[in-house]
Amino acid sequence: MMDSVTWKIGGEAGFGIMASGTMLCRTFSRAGYHVMATNDYPSLIRGGHNFITVRIATEEFASMNRDVHILVALNYESVEKHKEELMDGSLVIFDPKDGEWKEGDFQKKVKLLPVPFREIVGKFTADPVMRNTVALGVTVALLGAPFERLSSVITDQFKKKGEEVVKQNLTIAKAGYDFPSEKSFVLGPSKKKERLLVINGSEAVGVGAVRAGLKFAAIYPMTPINALITFLADHAKNLKLVYKQPEDEIAGINMAVGASIAGVRSMVATSGGGFALMVEGLSFAGVVEAPLVIDMGMRVGPATGMPTYTEQGELQFVIHAGHGEFPRIILAPSDIGEAYSLTVDAFNLADRYQVPVFVLTDKYLNESQWSLPQSALSGSVEIDRGKLFSSDSKNSNGEFKRYSLDVSDGISPRSFPGMKKGLYHADSYEHDEVGHVTEDTSMRTKMSLKRLKKLEAMKKDMKAPKIVGDSEAEITFVSWGSSKGPILEAMKLLAAKGKKTRLIHFSWLFPFPAEEATKLLSPVTRLIDVEQNATGQLASLIREHTGILIKEKILKFDGRPFYPEEIVEKL
């Protein structure tokens, strides 16, 4: 019996590869298994090579691993491209019409299971696209799960398309299920404790946003945040919010700032290129002190880069973006749970400090799917809208001082247009306490300091880096964002070899927690910075704020997420 199985399916784009990954995940998560799916696809709609990898395990785990137990090939390339990831004992499933592979064609001692996908689909006069459904049936049988688990998932998946479609998919899945004569990868029993959901990073951000009371989002489509658009647009009606597709990202951020000034929680989402267009708008939010949440989904740059691949290349960009000096907060979720919880935090922080707050995600986090206990998304949510208008803050003319300097933390109460006696001006020019333009030396200096004072106030909310592992460790990894998962898995592999390791991980990145970081990092003898970029952007940030130079780095920037095995090998 297996406690963890990694399954990969590959084929052309448009062959329902992604959907089969989701269905396999749900088939097992509903039975209490922990699952994860990562996708890999080129930036095109038809053709090309697409694959999705699913890991199913009886215990919780933090990332995908490299070694594949079962490879399902829906075309010739899928065998050839993934040969190297196979181990002794791996199983290769393919249609003999795609190639006549022999066991000797592989470096490792693999087993072969030819499945006549096209023939099976043809027998039921179904669309050849449905080969993936046959593959699902075969897989569920190999893993030793009852067919009913798969059939309920298929039924839910295709319900909307009508009974005929459901019936045909079930028939084809059953034909696949009945095909293998032995169940060679039977999973051990799950330790089912609570209801598990399967959700991707963008959706978790979306759930966080709507639970925090998001009312307005203006998002121009861009990988990897498109699933957030789908989620918000699908729920705009029943959750009573507005999702607007703007003409460009410049319009997007300016709409969102307008919405924020008018009084609701608003957000934008984009990737590096779209954010580059938003930079001027960010500075506008900064000067008018409008709360704003920005989901910045990183992908490979520069420029159009590799649109559907992952990277952590924008940390220094978001820290420094925007002309002029104004405060901001940057949070980078390290896992699916934080994609949700840090988004909720982001909205509260944005309102509390009246600043832009970044949720710095990436393609790997946004588009991968994870199982997550439902309770992680359904706990109570505290909503803090920060300091709001009351009629007592007035200047000598009796006007409301929206930008009152009479505040030690730099945060002055705000009103919304239409509120009686709350009149003020939200001016993109430097302004006085009411919001009228000023070029006066003293007022300019005071206003600038008022805004920057918030950086000091924010510190009390900024969370210290997380520490995982052994205090006696000979190696301490340092990382941020979604690199955490592969590092945690690498630490398990190292522990199995008797190596003690530790991780100091930053999700709360800016304002940088310099004091805690210094305390934690300075006594360590061997620090290794692990990031998905070419220049070690977190290491630079640490050097800037603590003086500590991390000499050893494991950096990856080929667009693919870290595998735990890779981190171990690079030591």
Added chain:
Amino acid sequence: MSTVTPDSLKTNFLPTWCPGCGDFGIWMALRDALANLRIGSDDGLIVYGIGCHGNMHDWVNMYAIRALHGRTLPVAQGAKLVNHKLPVVIISGDGDCLGEGGNHFIHAAKRNPDLTVFIHNNEVYGLTTGQASPTAQAGFKTKSTPEGAVDEPVNPLTLAIASGATFVARGFAGDMQGLSALMKTAIEHKGFSVVDILQPCVTFDKVHTYQWYRQRVYKLETIPENKIKALEKAMEWGDRIPLGVFYKENKPTSEDRESALADKPLVDLPLTIENLEGLLNEFY
């Protein structure tokens, strides 16, 4: 209830426009129109662009956002979707609205939000000291076109009509009363209203003076009955320049088309989710 007057909509600051600037007439007409509509200081929102026109921000006593150069329309659309009961008016320039913000203009017109945009059309970039604006007539000499502008101008009216604006008009800063009446009608129209306002820049434009305009402008008697006729009229320029309403149509607004706004403005809605269980079930 205190009464709204053009004076109550004035701040204590004195305008810094050049003496004789057409912006003065627009400023007076705007306050007159708002007072006639009984929109008081706390009751509406004005979004200003960046330019000489946008400096009006400090001289009108009403909730205001002075946006970035060119970005008035997205900011105004965001605010309007959040509070669709709030009258929202935009003061923009020919450079602001049709140059830097040109794409926003086309898309705002296509969506038909219930907004009114007044374009101070002076054929120049006043605030940056007199370069050609997108509406500069071919041959017009400015600081950036010493030999005369080589390109053909953008026509704000035809662009607005073709893009889907549902109220399209032209006014003249030298006719305060006529302009005030036109501004009032434009604000009252439910949908995207564009008013192109001929605004003499006395400092950087020695050609299009009050005198020059007065010799040419005339008022349209009736609103042309369809888009083609409206476009024909909108293309008339030269010895005779028509003023008035060129096009008017009733169509659902962007706000009408958002089901979330059916009962109340977004800003008045509760922040909690009623059926969380149901929402999360989608991920089971």
